[in-house]
Amino acid sequence: MFKNILRNLEKKKLKSKRFESLFETPPPNEYVSLDCETTGLNPKKDEILSIGAVLIKDNKILMRQTFNIFVKPSKLINPESIKIHHLRQTDLENALEPEIAIFQLLNFIGSRPIVGYYIEFDIAMISKYTKKIIGVKLPNEAIEVSGIYYDHRKKIANNGFLDLKFDTIMKYLNIPFLGKHDALNDAIMTAMMFLKLKNLAQSK
Template sequence: MFDTFIKNWNRKKLKNLNFDFLFDEPIDNEYVCLDCETSGLNPKKDEILSIGAVHIKENKILMRKTFNIFLKPSKNINAESIKIHHIRPVDLENGQDPKEAIFQLLEFIGSRPIVGYYIKFDVAIISKYTKEFIGIKLPNETIEVSSMYYKTRKKSSDYQFIDLKFDTILKNLNIPALGKHDALNDAIMTSMMFLKLKDLTPAKTTFYTN
């Protein structure tokens, strides 16, 4: 009931009714997995440099339904951040206007739940843009693959450390590593994690994080 209240409250704050579809009931067994490469790790001050996303339907990754886009930043990216995301200024020369890129992303996502690895960060930084452009934060439910993975690990005690690094999860699930620091590749690898973990996890467990 409280979730419905929050959803309706957010819906009233929507400034662009063309995006009212974000509040539709999601289609069963359809998801979007996404990943953002950013200029830093602070959603309030850093910017999105690229977004990769892919549709998942039932137990299939729909490779014909992918989204891959570069955004033009408002300022030059620094050399230290390039070492992390490997996106060079030349890669962003033909980047899209952020507003246009975010609108395209919202059309791609629709009302589907969003799957990701530490997805709260991605949603937080995307929401910075959506709040500016359409008046609301991204309202979609989210599914965190690292939480799914954690629940599948057998622990000898409640205090046992579980390694939740991306590479560790890939290796333990026998998923091939694609090129790193590429938003679309990261989204595809995360999609494979999700599908494997969905089969390994008890059906009664829910993984929505908002």
């Protein structure tokens, strides 16, 4: 009940009724797996460069319903950060203005829960933009795949250190790597992780 009160208070902060649908009950058995490439790891000062997402419905990844955009940064990319996100200035020549990119993303996500790997960071980055553009932080439920993996392994393994690296989880779940490291591929691989872990949990 208290959670609903907080959501209603947030909903009232919206600058436009156009996005009230973000607060609606999500469609059953639907999720969006999402990943962002950014200029750095500080949501307060860094910016989003690209966003990739894919729709998950009824235990299937809908490859025909993907989202993949580049976002125009406010300044030139630091050459050092290119080593991390692999995006050059030339890759962003046709990038969208942040406001347009965020509007398109919100229309794609709707009220669905968002699945991701360390998704708290991605949501913090996106929320920096949504707070400014529509008046509220991203209100969607967040589902962390590394947390699901941790819970799964803790049930079957002895107490001790658990490696939660992306590649480690992929290898454990026997999920194929898609090659090129970018936001959309990472979102698709994360969706595969989520479904495999979800099915493992249901089979217990």
